Amino acid sequence: MxxxxxxxxxxxxxxxxxxxxxxxxxxxxxxxxxxxxxxxxxxxxxxxxxxxxxxxxxxxxxxxxxxxxxxxxxxxYREPPAEKAIPFEVEVLHQDRDLVVVDKPHFLPTTPGGKFVQNSALVRLRNLLGIPELTPIHRLDRATAGLLMFSTRPQTRGAYQLLFENRQVRKVYEAVSARPAHWDASAFPLVYRNHIVKNRGEVCVQVDADREPNSETLIEVLSADDRTVHTLLRPHSGKMHQLRVHLAALGLGILNDGFYPVLLPEAPDDFDRPLQLLARELRFVDPLSDQERVFTTRRRLALAPPAP
Incomplete structure (x- = not known):
């Protein structure tokens, strides 16, 4: 406590x-x-x-x-920074006594930090729902859209946090990448593993090829055309930037990613070019009711090719 x-x-x-x-x-x-x-x-x-x-x-x-x-x-109280508004709304998909599940838009951080305070999912939801005890149970990168789960009560928060710590939540993501010149769809589905290291002071993670893998993702292809590839991602671990790193390592860097495979110079947000990564599904057995719960995003990736 x-x-x-x-x-x-x-x-x-x-x-x-x-x-x-x-x-x-x-x-x-x-x-x-x-x-x-x-x-x-x-x-x-x-x-x-x-x-x-x-x-x-x-x-x-x-x-x-x-x-x-x-x-x-x-x-x-910290003196609030002058903030540039993020013109996208959080959509509440589910609310009960213990949980709030939302669809987070691209560009909105999960929690306050740096130049974003009021423009964070947590602060917006506390103000919208009138729940000052609201706390995120997990996090999404600011650039990633999709499902995000919050606890409403300290009394039951730990039970839900343990689900994520013990990898008992099955998470599914979608991504859209540029199609490589030499594309082999027959290589999928595949499981990709490597060792990801986050060094203090560096915005990008590093891959250590000499160490045993500590990250794993099952990657499937949903659709492809002559320009793009739409993948379904099932991470077994939850390392920072894991999905972005794994796809980049396969030559499938996510569209509009300014970090991987190449770190681009910092630039103002371009709201017309969101990262094509989406947290699509959360599935788990509720620790309070023992019932399976499934939540699915209502958002879509704008650049995804049509399904076959």
Whole structure:
């Protein structure tokens, strides 16, 4: 159980907790925070203390003169960034006492981070549904669309999280790739495996050919034409960017992927060119009812070739 916040969720966003050293060269907590957040205007930070916006574990406001060592943790709301709106909506497919299942659009992150706070699936849903305890049970990349599942209650959240940790959720994805020059449809279905490594500070994962595989995907072909290939993907593991890496390794890099097989320079979102990757299906035995549950996306990949 995490340390409860003394501040409520506000506008769909929880307060941030900061660990403060109990001893050190700083005379006050404010002095430590000024050095810790050196990129911020010091006077603006002190003004937040004066307004009572930085609080202790019991919710009491700290002052700019509160000495270092008075509190080990403080809470505050991050000042929201100026956000570019993402003009696509989250669609709620299912809601009950314990679960919310949605169709996430391309470009929308699962959780707040960086330059996206209000423009995240979690914050939008907390505001839409009025459930401040809403928490994602798993995540999708910002570029990926499709099924995303949230817990509504802390009391049952762990049971659903264990399903994903123990690989008891069968996940199915779809992707559309450019057709390689030498395309051999007879090679599919196939199981692809490799060892994926995520290095700190790098946006792309790396493949270590000398180590035992830690990722596995069953890949089937749904349809193909003279330009594109539409695949069905059943990951057995859940490594970061796994499906994008596996298809790229087979010469089937996903259309509009700026990461694989080649990392392209960062550019503004082009809403007319979404990554052609979709979380299509979630299937599992509910840990509370012991009944099988199946959820299917209503979204489609725009560039998929017609089925045969």
């Amino acid at each position: 995490g340390m409860p916040s003394p501040l409520p969720v506000r506008d769909g966003v929880g307060a941030t907790r900061l660990h403060v050293p109990m001893t050190g060269a700083w005379p006050t907590i404010a002095a430590y925070m000024i050095e810790r957040f050196f990129h911020l205007d010091p006077e603006r930070l002190l003004t937040r203390f004066d307004r009572g916006e930085i609080v202790a574990r019991d919710g009491s406001a700290l002052s700019r003169d509160t000495p270092l060592g008075a509190e080990e943790f403080v809470w505050y």
